[in-house]
Amino acid sequence: MSMDANSTTRGGQCPVMHGSPTSARTAQAQADWWPRALNLDILHQHDTRTDPMDAGFSYRDELRQLDVEALKRDLKALMTDSQPWWPADWGHYGGLMIRMAWHSAGTYRIADGRGGAGSGSQRFAPLNSWPDNGNLDKARRLLWPIKKKYGRRISWADLMILAGNMAYESMGLKTYGFAFGREDIWHPEKDIYWGAEKAWLAPTGSEGSRYAGSRDGERTLENPLAAVMMGLIYVNPEGVDGQPDPLRTALDMRETFARMAMDDEETVALTAGGHTVGKAHGNGDAAQLGPAPEGADLHEQGLGWNARSGRGIGRDAVTSGIEGAWTTHPTRWDNGYFDMLFGHEWTLRKSPAGAWQWEPVDIRDEDRPVDVEDASIRCNPIMTDADMALKMDPLYRPIAERFHRDPAHFSEVFARAWFKLTHRDLGPKVRYLGPDVPAEDLLWQDPVPAGRSDIDLDAVRAQIRASGLSLADRIATAWDSARTFRGSDKRGGANGARIRLAPQKDWAGNEPERLARVLAVYERIAADTGASVADVIVLAGSLGIEEAAQAAGVPIAVPFLPGRGDATDATTDAASFAVLEPLADGFRNGLQQHFAATPEELLLDRAQLMGLSACEMTVLVGGLRVLGVNHGGSRDGVLTDRVGVLSNDFFVHLTDMGLSWTPVGRNRYELRDRATGTPRWTATRVDLVFGSNSVLRAYAELYAQDDSREKFVRDFVAAWVKVMNADRFDVPGAAWSDRRASA
Known part of the structure; x- marks a missing residue:
């Protein structure tokens, strides 16, 4: 603690009461003293005291005042406005902005719906200091003048994803669309379990390892985790536990991308599309980097990984430790990634920072990308172990070859996969805002048709009362229908009445025999009254609550909102809904x-x-x-x-x-x-x-x-x-x- 030279304290102690009940240290000590005590913090983490916005603030209303086209122009102009404190590779920040958006969205996992881009959480620990997010603090600082200009009309969460979209468009990709609607949080999320490891990038077998049994086995990764190591978004670019082996890496990729809601085609498209532009950075000594943002000194003002010696910027930057670009023209959207991957034989080499990477055995000078600062210098392209997996894995390779033969198909598949990646946790389409929302309804958006709000509720109530169903039947069915909702990715819930469809109708937790008996009655009531089954389910449960309250001597009307629709098997991805099962x-x-x-x-x-x-x-x-x-x-x-x-x-x-x-x-x-x-x-x-x-x-x-x-x-x-x-x-x-x- 810094003090004036003439200051004195009794016993030489610092005058700040670090042990006071209001200090963070006391809270930590309490957990140490009683480690088995149930911690309720996750239920209180985003209360209004952490939110600096006014009580009447509505992000939806602010978005209506946003000049979207002006914002897009500013973002595209930013891409080529290189700043000397963090110069753009080849004068274009596209690769950096895409990586920032990707890593914001890429933490999403389907098991519990947590992670993802929906809250702007990359601004806070631990994400702001993950090894895999190295130097993304610079991307956010480059965006700050634009955030400052547009203020509350654009959230950080939306801005980071839109910056990725504009980066791709500025380099020639026709994106599929974009939706606003992500609201910022104002302190770290405490509800997300990122793993039990005691160290970043801890290999298999280390304390708290997220793998049980052999890494070569299927489905060995601990649920609900999706990344293969603490501090990574997906897989280790050097190979499993840092040991190159593309076929083993392919197994990791298949599992981790599936846990992020992606199939093999989407996995290949995203890997290739992400590496079509930009470069990896490892032209220096990683040991010379300072601490991550959360551990940096005050004077570094939230910036981390700063070089203790040397330039540490431009061609000398170190991030992943791998060094080089994947394509001949890293600021251009083209099919150069597949040309490079399939057009050369590759061998393992070490980067200047000591990381494993693949480089071509032989390549013409004109096919090599130029140096990020001096176009007269040519550099070797690189591939990571994940890139080589696309060439060697028997399932990935045919997909990659198809993309190589048909660049237009590749661009379309990638654009859709990128849209899914960056919007998967935004929730149903009704939450999408802005002029660029695609008209198409996509299956992964869990579409539900609009229901009727003009039904005769008294007629529905009368039939429910005359149905003979018990109070417990009605309340339990309504609860089971609604309890699948999760605020993490806004999936599940009573709207759509998917409790009557596979897989939900067969879940043991829903008591299938009882459920089938109750739903048969509700479907008749819905047919007779024109109500949706979803509305009947909720209304019947609410009526049960009213009757139970009346029996307790507390008459009360349970508010009810009609208008729910009924989903169909055709609009339900049964496999995707399996993760919502309440075990x-x-x-x-x-x-x-x-x-x-x-x-x-x-x-x-x-x-x-x-x-x-x-x-x-x-x-x-x-x-x-x-x-x-x-x-x-x-x-x-x-x-x-x-x-x-x-x-x-x-x-x-x-x-x-x-x-x-x-x-x-x-x-x-x-x-x-x-x-x-x-x-x-x-x-x-x-x-x-x-x-x-x-x-x-x-x-x-x-x-x-x-x-x-x-x-x-x-x-x-x-x-x-x-x-x-x-x-x-x-x-x-x-x-x-x-x-x-x-x-």
Whole structure:
């Protein structure tokens, strides 16, 4: 700590109270002291106190004032406006801007929908300091004058992706389209698990390795991870664990790209299209680089990887350690990548920074790219191990050869794959904004036809009441339909009623036999009334809530928004939806299999994906328990003798000191009368955590109070409606979409 020379403190101590309760060090120490304590931080990470925008701020409204064409012109002008503090390769920043956009979007993974470009998270740790994101801090600083100029009318999240699009267009690619609509976050995301390794780029077998068994086996990569190493976006460019072997690298590529929602054709197109322009940087000693941005000194002002000696810029820059361009003309969109790949034999060599790379055995001088600073100097082109995989792998090679023969086809496939890469986590098309949104509906966008909002709701209600379906049937079906929603990539939810289609109708967590019986009734009601099945499902559940609240003596109307549509098999990618299967749902006390994570940790994960706060999660669990909607009719956690009444009994009995808890099996406990030892109820870890965790117990005690019966019902209904409407992006203000509204 810097101090004035004449300053003195008792005992030579720094006067700042580093150990005060408000310091970050105390929070870390608390985790050290009680490492098994349930951490609820992921449910509170984006509350309004971190958001500097005014309460009435609407990014959608600001976008309406954006001069899109002027912004595009400014971005294209930026591409060739080389700055001496970080000069552009060949006078064109296209390759750098494309890599920035790619690495922003490329963190997306399908298992939990997290990562991706939708929040501008590349500005924060750990992403801003990942080894694979080396020198992308420079790309964002180059963009700063444009961000400053357009201000709140363009988010960082949108700007970074649009910069990649404009880079490609400035070099000759006809892009497929672009959509605005990504809203910025204002501090790091705590909900994303990036791996358990203790070091960047840790090889297989190291502590916390994400691989189980042989790296040559299929599907060995730990879920939900998609990258092969901590700190990488995809695969190691030098080869598996840094050892060149294109066929083994192809296995890594196939798995990691599949986990990012890409098939083999898209993988080949993206690899080739990304390497058609720009270059890799390794013309120097990586050991001479300073720390990454998050660890850099104050005077470096958030810039990292600065050279401690030498120039460290231009031709002397070091990023990946690999050195060279892939094509003869790295600032031009053409078919030069395939010409180079198939037109030469390649051999392994080391870059000046010591990284493995492939270089041509023999090449004409005129086919070599020129130096980034001096066009009179010719340099060898390079290929990474991933590039060589496109030539050697028996599945990738025919695709690459087809692209080589048909450049127009390659350009079209790449443009579509690039659009998918950069928009996969943006959600349904109704969230897309701007003049360049493609008219075509794409299967990976999970299209849902518009529903009717003019249905006779009273007629639908009457048929639901006369259906003979139990309250539990109605509420459980509505919950199961809506609970698939995840705010990470805005997929799932009740809209579309995909619970009646494969694969959802057959998921064990949805109790297929019960579900089929209930859906048969709903489909008849929908046919008779003109309502969508999706609306009938949600309305029936909401009616059940109203009846249960009435039975508790708290009459309340559950708000309902009609207008949901019904998806079809033709508009549903069944394989893509398989990752949404709820193998654990603490809300209905269902656990299809045991995991390394505890049931209560799995509950937190699901609650966070659904956009719920800790309080909302608490009230929903307590309410769903007394409503008797547990998976398979289980009585675990149903702490009431009035099943079907929306009472606060769950919390009353959970906090009753006249009762004690006793473990009676794996994830099973018995609640007994302390005086007599008589068993009263059973429960699971998910139930007990609301009494054992100090934060959750505070909520449980609130709802257990005698004066909280009405509040409990009101809060349950509000949380229920939030879940039911989470995917209603077609109704402004109704959906989960605004983080500020959900905080």
